Amino acid sequence: MTKRIQFILLCICTFWGVNAQAMSVLSSVKPINLIVQELTAGVATSSYLVPSGASPHDYALRPSDMKKIQKADTIVWYGNDLEPFLSKVLENKKNIITVSQFPSVEFYHFDKHDEDEHAHEGHHHHNTDPHFWLGPKETLGVAKEITKQLIKIDPLNKDQYQSNLAQFEKKLTQVVKTISTQLAPVKSKGYFVFHDAYGYFERYFDMNNLGHFTVSPDRKPGAKTLIKIKKSLVSQQAVCVFSEPQFEPAIVTTITRGTDVHKGELDPLAIQQDEVPGAYFNFLLTISNELESCLNQ
Numbered sequence: 001m002t003k004r005i006q007f008i009l010l011c012i013c014t015f016w017g018v019n020a021q022a023m024s025v026l027s028s029v030k031p032i033n034l035i036v037q038e039l040t041a042g043v044a045t046s047s048y049l050v051p052s053g054a055s056p057h058d059y060a061l062r063p064s065d066m067k068k069i070q071k072a073d074t075i076v077w078y079g080n081d082l083e084p085f086l087s088k089v090l091e092n093k094k095n096i097i098t099v100s101q102f103p104s105v106e107f108y109h110f111d112k113h114d115e116d117e118h119a120h121e122g123h124h125h126h127n128t129d130p131h132f133w134l135g136p137k138e139t140l141g142v143a144k145e146i147t148k149q150l151i152k153i154d155p156l157n158k159d160q161y162q163s164n165l166a167q168f169e170k171k172l173t174q175v176v177k178t179i180s181t182q183l184a185p186v187k188s189k190g191y192f193v194f195h196d197a198y199g200y201f202e203r204y205f206d207m208n209n210l211g212h213f214t215v216s217p218d219r220k221p222g223a224k225t226l227i228k229i230k231k232s233l234v235s236q237q238a239v240c241v242f243s244e245p246q247f248e249p250a251i252v253t254t255i256t257r258g259t260d261v262h263k264g265e266l267d268p269l270a271i272q273q274d275e276v277p278g279a280y281f282n283f284l285l286t287i288s289n290e291l292e293s294c295l296n297q
Helices: 003-016 030-039 063-071 112-120 136-153 155-183 199-205 223-234 250-256 279-295
Strands: 023-027 044-048 074-077 096-098 190-195 208-214 240-243 262-265
Touching: 023 030, 023 063, 030 044, 030 074, 030 136, 030 155, 030 279, 074 136, 096 136, 136 155, 136 199, 155 199, 155 279, 190 223, 190 279, 199 279, 208 223, 223 250, 240 250, 240 279, 250 262, 262 279
Parallel strands: 023 044, 023 074, 074 096, 190 208, 190 240, 240 262
Antiparallel strands: none
């Protein structure tokens, strides 16, 4: 290869912000990838495995997925509580980053009532709530741990990873301030969500979630749960009920019929989020905007 060609290739790679030998990082689900792409900007490529709209709880790997896994230099996943289909596949693979095993991050553990409800619904038993990406505190802790792991795997780019993490923390701090101000006037207003996925966000911003239709989006709500929610709506304890984009809102429409309760939509898996720089922060703002819009009507 001539020096002129090498120079041209270097220019192209510099333009795209990634070097020619960039490490490839594969995340299990889109929300994790939104975080990873901020941390790897300029030094690695990032993508995710489970298609938008599919549930990671019961996803079945395709041959094309296996190829992605084999080609990836590093894989980031939450752990068996979220992506059980990956447990055996990743057993003997190197450079696996398992978020649920980070010692410095305190993940929310379901209490006895939550565990009983999961078992009653026939759902795969979970010990922790895997939706950490909706909690600013937990997400920052995860980002720091992922950065440590990336530096161990790719030490030559240590400075860039550390710079990316610093920018991530700065932007997250700004977004948290914006959301806190936005939700302050409505945080006491009651609402119901489609499934139990927003605990990290709700605890951080002190929201008034009155309950959920189901613990898992792939399980239909029980009759007792629907009766309880209906009674709450009739007695005007809640002002809004939220559905999710990947599921038919028929149940929400039925349960709110004949009441003055408003309907909204929350997207915990970032299905509708464009994958652009800063997408993770836009994702959190979208959740906040949806909550504020519905609760403020």
